[in-house]
Amino acid sequence: MKKFLLAVLVDNKPGVLTHVAGLISRRAFNIESIAAGYTEEPDVTRINIVVSVDSELELEQVINQLTKLIDVIKIVNLSEIDSIKRELVLLKVRATPKTRADIINVVNIFRAKIVDVGRENVVIELTGEQSKIDALCEVLADYEIIEIARTGAIALSRGPLPAREM
């Protein structure tokens, strides 16, 4: 299985997420994550989809089927071009007076941030590539992770050209 990050530009209209989600489930595509948000154009939403596929042919099917949706304006495969990928994670970790210093140490090494501290726990924020987030989660597993919230990956290409003009 290979993963690809697609930037899907869609009309910002009611029902558009239903259309995209409906298509993905109907065609039985494997989706790792979806992250949608407003863009520089008020009437356009950008849906960042990470798909995992067996082959190039399957990826072509995903892109072609999504392109067929009337609300889809443009799809760019950002895994194919030089691009920056980021994901945001919030982690709630058990932190006793005994373990707190160690956790802070780990957080500093990963250049993450502690955004909330309680008597029994801390909340950590980290932005980065998926592999970095996975690595932090793995290290923190030693201290009992209470809860994780991840956004799913988003990406932008390098250079001045926006996806809508690619």
Add this chain to the structure above:
Amino acid sequence: MLINGAQAVIESLKKEGVKVVFGYPGGAVLTLYDELYKMKFPHVLTKHEQGAVHAADGYARATGEVGVCFATSGPGATNLVTGIATANMDSVPLVCVTGQVGNPFIGKDSFQEADICGITTPITKHNYLVKSAAELPRVLKEAFFIARTGRPGPVVIDVAKDVFAAKLDYQYPEIVKLRGYTGDFVGVESEIEAVVAALEIAKRPLFFVGGGVTISDTAAQLREIVELTGIPVVSTLMGLGCAAAEEGNLGMAGMHGSYAANMAIMECDLLIGLGVRFDDRVTGIVSEFAPKAAIVQFDVDPAEINKNVRVDYRVCGDLRWSMPLFAGQICAEGGSLKQRFLSWRQHLIGLNREKPLCYHKEDTVVMPQQVIETVNELADKDAIVVTDVGQHQMWTAQFYKFRQSRRLLTSGGLGTMGYGLPAAIGAKMGQPNRQVILFTGDGSIMMNCQEFATAADYEVPVKVIVLHNHVLGMVTQWQRMFYGQRYSQSLLNGKTDFVKLAEAMGVKGYRVDRPEQLKPVLEEALAFDGAVLVDVMVPDVEDVLPMVPGGKRLDQMVLGDEM
């Protein structure tokens, strides 16, 4: 012009050239039907919403225009679902206007509320929920444009009840502005040149014709190329009638295709698919499909390329664009190609003569295939033939000689039993000067038999021929072959008298029990001035053959013993 939403809908239908709407009123569309009444817009009241949507589908397939249907919210809309899915699978242009509960009631599980946009998202080309009247003109314009352009398909417009009554300043847009859809499907010419180059080195080319040729009305270009080059042709169910009826046309390929058609696919070295989507009913085991061939796919829908079968050459674009260019380029060398392909062509014609489609005729019972052959003989040459789904559908595909495109209306992709009668009514309303004949079975006809009343009430003279075998024929065939003859729930032996059923609803009924009655009764029924049902008794055990069992190669056909 200040009008209400309902008037805006009807006004827009007029602007789109819609001649008739099929539908069924109800609470959420009362205002719409009130304006329809005041504006005297032609409307056919079917007896069930499913009848309305299939009738709109039959109308669209017979005419090439967009079929339109109305239904109310909730159950009215959900009753359209099977018909919408049928149209979607066969790329039929429909616009379905459904009522939705009023804006303040949406999402509250209100009376007769169903999320029809959510329900129909996977089975429509596009859909809309209209919550303000100002959107209506744009949405209607877009819906018709989307339904009829490119690869056609059904579009649902779900309109909140209060929107029909709300006022708007009506102006119908001249053009459609959609950022993600242009409706323009012109491709790249070099893709056609590559196919022509492949054809120049091919020894055993084959045309594989699908519903795309029917939909794009490019049968004339196909016939021109075939006449010039002598390239043999096989068709899918949806492509029947596109190629001229000549010796090199080997008929339908696939699960119940002819021996020669399937062997042609197995032996060819260049398979040129025109508007086909390589459905599993036609490919047999997909990894062994056309094993010796380079595969070409002409299609308007890029998502069809490489979906089921990996292709070597693609020509992505509307056949209305690609076919004339392809024909033009081949014209330049037509004569020499014909000579080169002659022995291949003769070989296939020989196979077809050796193992033609055939069946046993009996003295005492009418054989189903015989009914189709007899109707083929007696019917008008440009008659439109509609089918339901099952054995009779396959026998129609095998034994009726389709001479032109848009003459076979059948639920190919979804395989919808109950499609036939309402679709035949819609087709007859769209093409009133053509004979419309429905072949159906005693299983299928019961699924929408209420529409006999529509045929009678609107005086639509459809000719319904029931191949009455007292079983669900295709189900029993599979049970016979693969389930140890355990006929689970497939022996109908119904007590329904179809002749009386038809007559109760105002349709003339005939019955045929013996072979000698067949021709005279059919002659009388076809000549009768009005809708008729002919109930033809046929044997309960008769298989559709040849047959490629699931998971087998196309040359692993089960043939009849005499083949």
